[in-house]
Amino acid sequence: ATCPRRWRPPCASRSSGSASASPCPTRRSRWAQRLSDSRRPGAVVAPGTPRRAQAAPGPRLGCPRPRGDTDSRAAGPLALARDLLAEGGEPFFVLNSDVICEFPFAALARFHRQHGGEGSIVVTRVEEPAKYGVVVSEPDSGRICRFVEKPRVFVSNKINAGLYIFSPGILQRIQLRPTSIEKEIFPAMAQDGQLYAMELQGFWMDIGQPKDFLTGMCMYLQALRAQHPEKLHSGPGVVGNVLVDPSAKIGANCVIGPNVTIGAGVVVEDGVRIKRCTVLQGARIRSHSWLESCIVGWSCSVGQWVRMENVTVLGEDVIVNDELYLNGANVLPHKSIAESVPEPRIIM
Amino acid sequence: MPLKAVILIGGPQKGTRFRPLSFEVPKPLFPVAGVPMVQHHIEACAKVPGLKEILLMGFYQPHEALSRFLAAAQQEFKIPIRYLQEYAALGTAGGIYHFRDQILAGGADAFFVLNADVCSEFPLQEMLDFRQQHGDTDSFVILGTTANRTQALNYGCIVANADTQEVQHYVEKPSTFVSEIINCGIYLFTPAIFQHIGQVFQRNQQELALCPYLGEESSNGWQRAEVIRLEQDVFTALAGSGKLYVYKTDGFWSQIKSAGSAIYASRLYLNQYSQSHPERLAQNKPGGPIIRGNVYIHPTASVDSTAVLGPNVSIGEGVTVGAGVRIRESIILHGASLHDHTCVLNTIVGWDSTIGRWARVEGTPSDPNPNDPYAKIDSETLFRDGRLTPSITILGCSVTIPAEVVILNSIVLPHKELSRSYKNQIIL
Ligand SMILES: Nc1nc2c(ncn2[C@@H]2O[C@H](COP(=O)(O)OP(=O)(O)OP(=O)(O)O)[C@@H](O)[C@H]2O)c(=O)[nH]1
Numbered sequence: 202a203t204c205p206r207r208w209r210p211p212c213a214s215r216s217s218g219s220a221s222a223s224p225c226p227t228r229r230s231r232w233a234q235r236l237s238d239s240r241r242p243g244a245v246v247a248p249g250t251p252r253r254a255q256a257a258p259g260p261r262l263g264c265p266r267p268r269g270d271t272d273s274r275a276a277g278p279l280a281l282a283r284d285l286l287a288e289g290g291e292p293f294f295v296l297n298s299d300v301i302c303e304f305p306f307a308a309l310a311r312f313h314r315q316h317g318g319e320g321s322i323v324v325t326r327v328e329e330p331a332k333y334g335v336v337v338s339e340p341d342s343g344r345i346c347r348f349v350e351k352p353r354v355f356v357s358n359k360i361n362a363g364l365y366i367f368s369p370g371i372l373q374r375i376q377l378r379p380t381s382i383e384k385e386i387f388p389a390m391a392q393d394g395q396l397y398a399m400e401l402q403g404f405w406m407d408i409g410q411p412k413d414f415l416t417g418m419c420m421y422l423q424a425l426r427a428q429h430p431e432k433l434h435s436g437p438g439v440v441g442n443v444l445v446d447p448s449a450k451i452g453a454n455c456v457i458g459p460n461v462t463i464g465a466g467v468v469v470e471d472g473v474r475i476k477r478c479t480v481l482q483g484a485r486i487r488s489h490s491w492l493e494s495c496i497v498g499w500s501c502s503v504g505q506w507v508r509m510e511n512v513t514v515l516g517e518d519v520i521v522n523d524e525l526y527l528n529g530a531n532v533l534p535h536k537s538i539a540e541s542v543p544e545p546r547i548i549m
Numbered sequence: 550m551p552l553k554a555v556i557l558i559g560g561p562q563k564g565t566r567f568r569p570l571s572f573e574v575p576k577p578l579f580p581v582a583g584v585p586m587v588q589h590h591i592e593a594c595a596k597v598p599g600l601k602e603i604l605l606m607g608f609y610q611p612h613e614a615l616s617r618f619l620a621a622a623q624q625e626f627k628i629p630i631r632y633l634q635e636y637a638a639l640g641t642a643g644g645i646y647h648f649r650d651q652i653l654a655g656g657a658d659a660f661f662v663l664n665a666d667v668c669s670e671f672p673l674q675e676m677l678d679f680r681q682q683h684g685d686t687d688s689f690v691i692l693g694t695t696a697n698r699t700q701a702l703n704y705g706c707i708v709a710n711a712d713t714q715e716v717q718h719y720v721e722k723p724s725t726f727v728s729e730i731i732n733c734g735i736y737l738f739t740p741a742i743f744q745h746i747g748q749v750f751q752r753n754q755q756e757l758a759l760c761p762y763l764g765e766e767s768s769n770g771w772q773r774a775e776v777i778r779l780e781q782d783v784f785t786a787l788a789g790s791g792k793l794y795v796y797k798t799d800g801f802w803s804q805i806k807s808a809g810s811a812i813y814a815s816r817l818y819l820n821q822y823s824q825s826h827p828e829r830l831a832q833n834k835p836g837g838p839i840i841r842g843n844v845y846i847h848p849t850a851s852v853d854s855t856a857v858l859g860p861n862v863s864i865g866e867g868v869t870v871g872a873g874v875r876i877r878e879s880i881i882l883h884g885a886s887l888h889d890h891t892c893v894l895n896t897i898v899g900w901d902s903t904i905g906r907w908a909r910v911e912g913t914p915s916d917p918n919p920n921d922p923y924a925k926i927d928s929e930t931l932f933r934d935g936r937l938t939p940s941i942t943i944l945g946c947s948v949t950i951p952a953e954v955v956i957l958n959s960i961v962l963p964h965k966e967l968s969r970s971y972k973n974q975i976i977l
């Protein structure tokens with residue numbers, strides 16, 4: 202499957218089976234990270250209960266699915282998987298993989314059962330609704346009246362958060378052709394009074410772009426601080442919210458954080474400074490380097506005295522030589538970087 | 550055969566391309582490979598048998614740092630060294646002429662003249678031998694070297710007879726190609742040179758008498774009759790007279806005009822140290838920092854054992870280098886302090902400056918093209934097409950760089966306390 206351009210590096214070489222590269226030790230976060238890290242382009246479809254959804258080993262379905270207001274074709278694959286999804290007559294979740302929030306699956310399933318309609322979508326409040334397509338719903342029941350694309354006057358401040366639950370009945374509405382679930386299916390469901398909106402509590406972020414991914418990671422860690430502070434790392438040299446896989450090794454005299462996620466098997470050598478970064482499984486950061494606002498891909502090796510900042514993204518298995526400066530570099534997988542990148546650019 | 554040497558050190562108005570470093574110390578005293586620029590000249594002169602006295606000539610006011618240096622150098626090299634101050638900038642020949650009695654005192658029958666702002670092997674003995682060999686012991690010798698065709702235009706260009714090396718034509722910084730043999734700013738003269746300079750002086754006087762307003766209106770001194778340029782006024786006239794010869798050297802040579810060329814010159818001298826001064830080169834030893842290539846560390850500096858230095862690093866007096874610091878192609882001036890994990894590349898760190906931990910201070914080297922054996926360093930101007938050309942980074946004296954920032958291709962004026970990152974800027 203192809204990936205959206207904007208997120209090329211970390212995913213370009215990853216097949217969908219490699220989602221185990223999660224950097225997060227917790228199940229919930231692993232789930233979320235898996236989705237965002239592997240940037241599984243297809244709709245995530247997990248049959249059955251919320252519990253099963255969480256434990257699901259990753260989708261068997263996948264298709265290019267650019268998010269947001271680009272042409273969406275997410276519905277087609279649902280038709281493809283019709284038999285699987287209709288099995289047992291249970292409702293199923295559908296998720297956009299490039300959003301992050303606290304994923305209120307249980308609440309969503311409860312809400313769905315209560316109203317008895319065909320579909321429920323999670324909505325989140327935004328400050329500037331004119332930038333988005335908004336959802337207009339009845340205040341008490343949540344029943345959706347209509348969708349308004351980029352409203353010129355205020356009609357609602359709630360937007361589609363990309364988390365859904367559907368009863369198998371929805372499958373009747375979908376044909377086996379590229380279909381936008383948001384543009385073609387939802388309006389019809391709303392018209393029939395079959396679609397309900399549940400408002401999301403807590404944070405939400407579209408993490409389709411690396412810059413937003415990092416912001417989403419910060420929000421996620423902040424939520425973790427509130428709900429499961431014991432999952433966060435602490436100790437000398439740890440600043441703020443930091444998530445470290447137990448199998449990762451961190452050297453002496455490092456200062457890590459705030460807002461850092463370090464994946465399984467990562468080695469951070471002595472004297473390294475990391476803030477606001479995601480370091481994926483198997484990467485190595487050599488001594489005295491300084492990283493801020495970066496995503497370091499699986500099995501990368503970052504040399505000594507390297508400085509990386511300003512949303513530098515390294516694809517899988519990238520090698521950055523010693524003493525280089527990478528400013529906003531977007532490096533495709535398996536590259537070896539031997540020269541500094543003083544201004545943001547893509548390294549192919 | 551008593552010999553003398555004159556080192557032309559210029560004055561405060563010169564060395565503009567060396568700012569802001571020349572604000573703190575006269576450019577001739579700027580340390581190159583750990584010792585003041587002109588100490589390399591002095592050492593070379595002191596080695597020449599029969600060389601009785603070294604005269605530094607310039608238009609600096611008497612200067613404490615200069616006097617201290619001269620006193621120390623006299624001690625160390627066991628040779629009289631004096632500073633002769635011109636009453637105004639007299640040009641590269643005007644000062645020599647003005648102080649001719651001082652130069653000849655003691656019966657010198659030949660003397661060297663060396664530009665202070667060059668770095669060289671100073672093959673002074675070879676120049677003497679060359680003059681001996683071609684038989685005319687009354688002739689003058691210019692040290693020449695080969696440049697490439699384009700860069701030669703930035704120098705004094707010499708056309709010489711291929712067999713005799715007699716100079717047939719001399720032109721200073723021509724606009725079209727003349728020769729790839731260039732003037733190194735190192736000369737061997739006999740007292741007869743003063744007749745030739747004297748002729749220029751008299752001609753200047755006559756010209757000024759014809760248009761006296763020139764003399765009156767001049768405030769910068771350049772219209773004085775006493776202001777004489779060795780290159781344009783004297784060599785140009787001497788070419789083709791049978792008196793001027795060029796001795797070509799293949800040894801290392803560079804001008805030191807810009808601060809960037811000081812780093813390059815340091816590299817050349819540090820290379821030479823493995824022959825001339827192995828004791829000045831830092832070695833890898835247990836408990837000491839990791840040394841890569843040629844590195845000079847002043848004995849009073851304190852360098853952590855986890856620091857990695859080199860190649861081409863000079864660490865000055867009383868400098869502190871913290872744990873996990875990396876320094877390459879840089880000069881760290883006395884009293885500076887580099888905190889843990891800093892990375893300093895292609896930079897001159899000014900006196901008493903401080904760099905916070907994990908900061909990166911980096912410049913762009915302006916090295917000569919390594920694939921051209923005759924390439925010279927470009928004494929770049931600060932701006933090209935209205936933009937600051939990427940150059941080495943220079944921190945003036947007492948600059949403070951906070952932790953974790955990056956300073957790239959920038960020049961930071963003295964006493965600045967920065968609070969963020971900077972790139973490609975002059976920070977005033
Ligand atoms: N004593 C003395 N030295 C001088 C004077 N002018 C220049 N110098 C020195 O002479 C050497 C050569 O200087 P210049 O001729 O100005 O420089 P250049 O090598 O021709 O290079 P440009 O600066 O590009 O003209 C340097 O070491 C100067 O410091 C002067 O008026 N008096």
Ligand SMILES: [Mg+2]
Pocket residue numbers: 780
């Ligand atoms: Mg000149």
